[in-house]
Amino acid sequence: MERQEQEQEANKKICIDVTSTNPIPDDAIEEILKASSVETLARFRCVSTQYASMIRSREFIKSHLIKSCTRPLRSLIFTFMEMYGLGNQFVFSANQPQNQGESSSLATYHMSCLNQLHTTSSAYVHGLFCHGEMEIYNPSTRKSISLPNSSADYIYLGYDPINGDYKVLCLVKAQDLRVLTVGKDAFWRKIQDFPPHFRCSPYSPDLSLNGVLYYGVYHDLPDGILLRPDHLIPAIMSFDVRSEKFDLINLPELPDNLMHPILTTYEGRLAFFCNIRHGDSNFILWVLEDAVKHEWSKHLYVPPPLDGHTYDDFLAFCFTDGGEFVLAPRLFHSEEPFFVVYYDIKKNAVKRVFIEGIFTELDEETFYMTQSIFPGQIDNPMFL
Template sequence: MKNMEQQSSKGLVLTTSGHETQSANSVKEYSDPPIPDDLLTEIFSRVPAKSIARFRCVSKFLASIFCRPDFTDLFLTMSLTRPRFLFALEADKTLFLYSAPQPHNPNDNSSLVATPYQTLIFPEYIGFDNPRTLCGLVLLWQMRVILIAATYLGYDRIGKRFKVLRMTSSRDGRPNTHQVLTLESGKLLWRMVECKFHFVPTLALATHICINGVLYFEAKLGKSTVIVCFDVTSEKFDFINTNEDMEQGLACELKSLELFNYKGKLGMHNKENDLYGKRLVLWVLEDAGNHKWSKNVYVFSPLDEKMVKHIKFVGVTGRGDIVYSPRPFHPVNWYFVVFYNVESKTFTRVKVEGLEVEEGEKNHFKNTLIGYVENLEFM
């Protein structure tokens, strides 16, 4: 018995079955109904980006679907509903990124399985301290000696493009420069943009975030600390004032400020307000035009206070849970994330498994990133 199947690009299948002496009339031809393109688009929008990269090599037809703008948009929309953690581990001047799903309802008996996501090797002058993530891209900070150079990553929701904002402040008194680079195919060129007010980015260069097409970062305007707003689409600058309560400790602690996304609004955390772990103070921008902030204070019990002293604030999930992670240099073989439910006022610790390192390597964690989503824009 000899069996043979051949499938054409149109879904046509030819089947030959019988003895070798069987005549050609025994060949049967049938055709299955093709899968609609919209159904294929819906199915593939739910798989990981790495799987999409492999499927693109299967056929030109699939590759054409994955390159369509509507599929790219749908994939990003679906990714936003399944945010992930990124764990950054440094070992021998190499940055290892691991990824794990963000749990919706964490409990003390649950655990996260992290899988290798990316390995990055950089020269010594690239800093690993505070990588930032936006719509599938990770931005690393490069420190310059002669110029104070601040680099920020933003996303233009209208043009659906990533843009990099770079500002330089010279130590010899030369005027500051503001440049924008659009990440697109073809030759990449920096363009000068105008800013009508003079500010100096702080040395806490990783303190920035892009929310709904607006890039926010900390800066000094005269003697005051402000939050600069850069509209990624129009490429216009503005700023939001802070108050004395919010600025407590910023002058002496350059890395005390953390900006985060609080349910689509700009959130700000200054660890100097936390009284050494006795409480958590979060500020939320309610009205940018009127520089209006709301203050949220969460006071911890003496038992919880002991734990909070040894972990650091990471951010807030979409449902409003506050996330903590161990501080840098924490042992890799016992890594965890902590969720604080503001309604029940309870902490939940979830162990992270799968973080593998070579025995004998000098390694330590640099950061935990929250709310990472995959994007096919540059695949």
């Protein structure tokens, strides 16, 4: 309600400027627009060429994103994939519960696309979503842009908060990396200097954090001799989005019974989170303490029982700003309601939140896999 009142007041001020003999200064108008929602910006983009030029400028978009990031992130982005048939990918969003008593949320359908093997499992970065048809989609504006053609084996999306640039990293072949700055480059630029590495799997984890893109890899031995495929070493590659420099971070020794590892953040630091499979209701969180020394701290969690389900049926996907992990069923069907589990690791408490409205868009006779969940839909004016 407070946000709506602020936007209405901003709209009044801008409308006065159109007809007034004493117009509001340009810098004041810009500040008003920076505090406006994307929906409001879309309307006022049509007021004049001055507003349209201002709203589409790189500096305005960067400033608007900075303000958006200071607001509470109150939604989740979901992606689901068909288990059979064409293997389509579906994108939804849903508001997070704002009080203890809320136990349901209504999903908003955004789009569907053909899922590709090069689709990352964590491709929602700072308000934009990169999907398998080589497009970047903005949930705020509901518009997409297409990337230049590339026979990509894998793509990653990163964000540079200093320059306000989004960059797409493209693995074309085993040792062929290319990069493209969204909105600037018309063609892919080949990267010449990087540590030899290979992607882990079609669902290897990746994360963009504080201007650095992290993703799971296998890598070579120090002497350059490639290990046999059954003895590859899992690690995390870091890519500084601004400088386009690479660095390798070794993971700690991992047990064999891990399931669906994800990269996430914990208290502002890079973290690595896993379920432990085969009936153990345990989760392990490693937090990166020193990237140079490859030092990680280990934290083990045993959540309380989940009535009617085992944690083998669920995968952990992300941390919310409130310090809760969001878990969702690996597989689901329309015969049962879809819900997510919020696990507060400090209070060791869980709660279910039912997500309604999903099956109005999905085929009720098909099994689906929860592919990814991203916390916090940032209001982003790109592609208006």
